[in-house]
Each structure stands twice: as structure tokens, then as C-alpha cells.
Amino acid sequence: xxxxxxxxxxxxxxxxxxxxxxxxxxxxxxxxxxxxxxxxxxxxxxxxxxxxxxxxxxxxxxxxxxxxxxxxxxxxxxxxxxxxxxxxxxxxxxxxxxxxxxxxxxxxxxxxxxxxxxxxxxxxxxxxxxxxxxxxxxxxxxxxxxxxxxxxxxxxxxxxxxxxxxxxxxxxxxxxxxxxxxxxxxxxxxxxxxxxxxxxxxxxxxxxxxxxxxxxxxxxxxxxxxxxxxxxxxxxxxxxxxxxxxxxxxxxxxxxxxxxxxxxxxxxxxxxxxxxxxxxxxxxxxxxxxxxxxxxxxxxxxxxxxxxxxxxxxxxxxxxxxxxxxxxxxxxxxxxxxxxxxxxxxxxxxxxxxxxxxxxxxxxxx
Numbered sequence: 001x002x003x004x005x006x007x008x009x010x011x012x013x014x015x016x017x018x019x020x021x022x023x024x025x026x027x028x029x030x031x032x033x034x035x036x037x038x039x040x041x042x043x044x045x046x047x048x049x050x051x052x053x054x055x056x057x058x059x060x061x062x063x064x065x066x067x068x069x070x071x072x073x074x075x076x077x078x079x080x081x082x083x084x085x086x087x088x089x090x091x092x093x094x095x096x097x098x099x100x101x102x103x104x105x106x107x108x109x110x111x112x113x114x115x116x117x118x119x120x121x122x123x124x125x126x127x128x129x130x131x132x133x134x135x136x137x138x139x140x141x142x143x144x145x146x147x148x149x150x151x152x153x154x155x156x157x158x159x160x161x162x163x164x165x166x167x168x169x170x171x172x173x174x175x176x177x178x179x180x181x182x183x184x185x186x187x188x189x190x191x192x193x194x195x196x197x198x199x200x201x202x203x204x205x206x207x208x209x210x211x212x213x214x215x216x217x218x219x220x221x222x223x224x225x226x227x228x229x230x231x232x233x234x235x236x237x238x239x240x241x242x243x244x245x246x247x248x249x250x251x252x253x254x255x256x257x258x259x260x261x262x263x264x265x266x267x268x269x270x271x272x273x274x275x276x277x278x279x280x281x282x283x284x285x286x287x288x289x290x291x292x293x294x295x296x297x298x299x300x301x302x303x304x305x306x307x308x309x310x311x312x313x314x315x316x317x318x319x320x321x322x323x324x325x326x327x328x329x330x331x332x333x334x335x336x337x338x339x340x341x342x343x344x345x346x347x348x349x350x351x352x353x354x355x356x357x358x359x360x361x362x363x364x365x366x
Contacts, residue, residue, distance in 0.1 A: 001031045001032070001070060001325050001329045002031070002032045002069045003033050003072060003321075004034045004058075004067065004070065005034065005035045005036065005050075005055075005064070005072055006039060006065065006081075007036045007038055007039040007061065008039075008074050008075055008303075009079060010078055010299075010300055010303070011283070012282060012283035012284060012300070012303060012304065013042070013075055013300050013303040013306075014042030014043055014303050014304070014310075015043060015075075015303050015309050015310045015313065016039050016040040016042065016045060016074065016310050017074045017093065017313070018033075018314060018318070018321070019045065019310070019318070020049040020050050020053040020055075021053065021318075022322075023035065023050055023053040023054060025318070025322055026321070027054035028054075029322060029325070029326060030329075031325050032056060033054070033055045034055070034056050034057075034058045034063075034064050034068055035055040035056070035057055036057075036058050036060070036061055036064050037058065040310075042306045043309075044306075044307050045310075061080070061084075062080075062084055065081065065085065065086075065089075066086075068089070069089065069090065070089070070092065070324070071085075071089065071090070071091045071093070072092050072093070072317075073091065073092070074094065074303075075094055075303075076093060076096060076100075076103055077091065077093075077106075077107070082103075082106045082110075085107070085112045088111065089110075089112045090112070090324070090328065090333075091113070091114055092115045092117070092317075092320075092321065092324060092346075093117060094116065094117045094133075094270070095107070095116040095118070095348060096270040096271055097114075097116070097243075097348055097349075097362075097363075098244050098271050098272060098359060098362040099245070099270055099271055099280075101363070101366055104354075104359070108349060108353070108354070109352070111352045113333055113347065113349065114347070114348045114349040114350075115324065116243075116347075116348045117129035117130060117346070118242065118243070118270075119242050119356055119358070119359075120320065120342055120343070120345055120346035121242075121342060121345040122342055123341075127178075127242060128316055129313075130242075131316065132309075132315070132316045133312070134179045134182070134267075135178060135179075135182050136302040136308065136309050137179055137182075137301045137302055138180065138181065138186075138236075138238065138267065139186050140301050141236045142160075142183050142187045142190065144265055144286075144296055144298075145160075145171075145265045145296070146159075146190065146234070148265075148287055148294050148296060149169065149233060149234060149263050151261075153287070154261065154289055154294050155261045155294055156233055156259060156260070156261030156262060156263075157261065158233045158234075160190045160233075160234070161190040162191060168191050168192045169192050169233040170195070170232050171192045171193065171194045171195070171232065171233070171234045171236065172195050172197070172228045172229060172231075172232040172235045172236070173194065173195065173196045173197065173235075173238055174197055174220065174225070174236065174238055174239055174249050174250075174274055175196075175197070175198060175236075175237070175238030175239040175268075176196050176200065176203045176204060176207055176217070177198075177203070177240055179236075179238035179268075180196055183267075184207065184215050185211075187234075188212050188214050188215050192214065193216075194211075195215075195218055196216070197217075197218050197220035197228065198219075198220055199220050201219065220249075225250070226254060229254055230257050230258055233259060233263070234262065234263045234264075235250065235262070235264045235275075236265050236267065237250070237265065237266035237267055237268050237269075237273055237278070238268065239268050239274040240271065241358065242358060243348070243362075244271070244358040244361065244362050245272040245366075246268040246272045246273055246274045247274060248274060248275070249275070250274060250275040250277075251276050252276045252277050252290075255291040255292075255293045256291050258291075258292075258293050259292075260292035260293075261294065262293050263293070264278070264293060264294065264295050264296065265296040266296070269298070269299050275295070277290050277295060278295055278297045279297055280297050280299045281296065281297040283298055283300075283303070286298050320342070320343075320346075323340075324343065333347070333350060
């Protein structure tokens, strides 16, 4: 099978979807891997590393798409890539369709087979290809939030951990999954007062067992969210509905009562976000202010730490890339999905139809 590894074209995206060792393993399994020159440079992997691993180097983006039966990426197809995809082509990447009807429509018309990292589940019901980037984004959310709380960044001028004789900042984390867990760890380590909210009582009990004393777990209901949001210096949106759009927990009206200079970092922006007023931003222009509240909506947070993120992502994705390529070399997508529920859960679009129930529910209701 011919597998293509293009450079990422999203602004300030430094990740690459495959390590040289992954190329080596695919070539050893009898596949051909086309790698666009410069694809790995943002993560510190040079063309020579891929050539040594057996890659066929390609000079331009369009050639990778035109000659590949399967494309492996990090971020969703963008801009010129949308017209480069061909019917029957397999694309394995983060899609986050529920954040963009336009992307969904284009991919449906292209009749690609869209396998999405973010909906692939394992036998235990976990999301193994979303987890590593959720870990990175969760930890980064506090790092970024702490920075934008500084007065020159239009924040309240709060040091999250406080100092002797001065109280620490208040952090509200909406969602106790992987993002929320990692955000809570970092915020607690800085010494902040941390509140984690979720509707899953078992998950809250787990956090209560493992988190330090400066982390409080609270059941999430509309009244509680409002109460704690008004006290917060920093709010982290860490809500996830696999394949679906995030529910809105922070309303536009609520902003008017929040602290002036408070900061919101909505990690769920790829799935629409849980804040009514959030919109996608970039690393070049990450924040904007509404009613005195700083909003951070960068859609590819882990891309800023490309080396760490690439390694974490590829360690998780590589076994699935090899398995997918080998399975498709021997049979059809339908056969693969029938015998392997992980790939069935990852398949979002196929032959111009939506195949994932959460994506379909969002699409029909949007």
C-alpha cells in the first residue's frame, strides 16, 4: 500500500504524523511511504532521518495526496488539501467534524474514508489516540492560563500559586476526563485553589482519592457551574462528547458577572467548546476579550510543543497505522470494521455517508 505523510499546513502546527521509526516499520511490512520534504522539521526530524528509514521523499504537497492510497496526518484537511482528496482514499487524522459542517460537507462529497483519531475506542472503551494530546493540552491549559492572567496579557494580574500572606488564584476545571485530570495536577502543583466539576460521580470519587488537598471535586449542575465560575480567576473547558459537539456550560450572560480579567482556556474548542462566546484562535493571535474576560481558543494547542506532542501522538497512533495499512492491503474497509470494533468506531465517513452515530446526530441537528 502507498501511504502518504504530508507536511501540516495549519498555522503554527509543528507536529508530524509519523516518526522515522514508523516509516521503517511500514516499509519492513511491504508498504511504500511517501514523505513530503520538511514534514518533520518542526518536530526536529529531518529529511535524512526519513530517507534512512526507507521513505520515498516527495517535493510537494499535492503529489503526496495524488499518489497515496492512505494519508496519515495530524490535523484535519485544510485549504488546498480539501480539493486534493480523492474518492476511496483513506485519511487517518484528527477530524473533529462536529466543529465544522463545511469540512464535513467537503469530505462527504470527496467520498473519502475518514478514520478519526478522536473517536477510535479500544476494548475498554478508552480513546487511546485522543489521550496523549489531551494530556498535553490539559497540562498546557494551566501554563497558558497562568500566562494570560498576567496584567500585560490583559488578565487580572494574578499569580496562580500566590505567595506568603497572599491567597492563591481560583481555578475552575469543567470536566474530569484526561484533560481535566492533567490540568488539575498542574494547577494543584502550582498551589492554586482548584475545583473540578463533572457529572460522573465515579470519576469525581477517583479524583478525590488521588488529588491533593487543594483540589475540590464538585458535581456539575447549572447552578454550581455559575457559582464557581463567578469565583474563578481561570476557567478550563475540558468537556468531551466523543464525536459530538460540546455542551454550552458558560453562557454569554455569565461573563458579565465574572471577574474582570478572568481567563477562559477552552480546550474543547475543536468540538465547538463549552463556552458560548468561544471562537477558534491561533498561536499567532491566541486571545480576545469579551466583557472583560480573556478568551483563549487555540485549536491546536499541542502543536506549540511539537517535539513532545509528536512523540506522544506517534507512540499511540503507530500501531494503528500499521494495522490499518496491513488490513486494507488484504481486504476491504467493511471487512476490517466488521472484525475490529476499534476501526469501526474510528470510521466517521465512508463512500459519502456518515458512519459514526455521534457525528450523524450532530450533523442532522445542526
